[in-house]
Amino acid sequence: MTAAWVRGIAVRRLAVLALAAGFAVVSPTPPTPPALAALAADTAAPELVGVSFSRARVAVSGVRLVPVVLRVHLTDESGVRPVLSPEGFINSPLARIERISGGQPRVVSAELALESGTSRDGVWSAVVQVPSTWHGVWAVTYLTAWDVAFNNVEVDPRAAGMERRLRVRGSHRPAMTLRFVPDPLPAGAPVTMKGRFYYRDTGKPIRHQPIFIGFDNMCIEHAAMPNARTDRNGRYSVTFPPESAVALHCVGILRPSNLSFYPDFIITKAGHPQVDQVQ
Numbered sequence: 001m002t003a004a005w006v007r008g009i010a011v012r013r014l015a016v017l018a019l020a021a022g023f024a025v026v027s028p029t030p031p032t033p034p035a036l037a038a039l040a041a042d043t044a045a046p047e048l049v050g051v052s053f054s055r056a057r058v059a060v061s062g063v064r065l066v067p068v069v070l071r072v073h074l075t076d077e078s079g080v081r082p083v084l085s086p087e088g089f090i091n092s093p094l095a096r097i098e099r100i101s102g103g104q105p106r107v108v109s110a111e112l113a114l115e116s117g118t119s120r121d122g123v124w125s126a127v128v129q130v131p132s133t134w135h136g137v138w139a140v141t142y143l144t145a146w147d148v149a150f151n152n153v154e155v156d157p158r159a160a161g162m163e164r165r166l167r168v169r170g171s172h173r174p175a176m177t178l179r180f181v182p183d184p185l186p187a188g189a190p191v192t193m194k195g196r197f198y199y200r201d202t203g204k205p206i207r208h209q210p211i212f213i214g215f216d217n218m219c220i221e222h223a224a225m226p227n228a229r230t231d232r233n234g235r236y237s238v239t240f241p242p243e244s245a246v247a248l249h250c251v252g253i254l255r256p257s258n259l260s261f262y263p264d265f266i267i268t269k270a271g272h273p274q275v276d277q278v279q
Helices: 003-021 033-041 242-246
Strands: 047-053 057-061 065-075 094-101 107-111 113-117 121-131 136-147 152-155 165-171 174-176 179-181 191-199 210-215 235-240 249-255 264-271
Touching (some): 047 136, 047 152, 057 065, 065 094, 065 136, 107 121, 121 165, 174 249, 174 264, 191 242, 191 249
Antiparallel strands (some): 047 065, 065 121, 113 121, 136 152, 136 165, 174 191, 191 235, 249 264
16 A cells, blocks of 8 residues: 555545535645545544533523533544534534523524644533523533544434533513514505513613614624614614515624624514505
């Protein structure tokens, strides 16, 4: 078995795996033959060693946020590598936490960064800002990671005997309304969206609260920043041009997202205006 033969097999294997995964191979400096041989020999996916939350219970009220660190211990022969998805939206390693009781089902994803150790044996983490609207019990239900040799692991930690739960006691929780005025909207008319933010338990307004208002892909893509504020009665109102009538409209109180290309919210609502087509 010649070195050239080993090098050729390794290069072909990496190229096929990269294409299958939807990733582009970028190698400004060609790997040395020993490195290529080592990558070709690595056929094992990253191994999940442990999962933990920095705290098991959280009490949070109103529009406050409590930081909780999600940590994942991974090992791999060639090393876990941060990878951008084929769509360029979500990075890996990636974990998902899911509300399993105490409220409506919800899944939140978090991109992980190397916190300690090495890519071959290290702890990857994310700071998750927990709001009161997460009242209930949450669990880590999914993890995915790639290594340098393009091996991938997708696992539910619970199936590996690593069930980790986060219990959230949320109080004085925010609520909100959204409506379009008039409804239905006359064809060709501007779109006015309005509503109110308030506390569910008392009905009192959430005054002068920074909020995000958007439409179309602004609601689900890109990093969002507050662009409006409620008034002293917790109310908001915004008017969009007529051409926006066909798009999704959204409004909410942002929380720091754990995904680089998607916004996340403490509370949000979205909808499409109904347009009266009768002239």
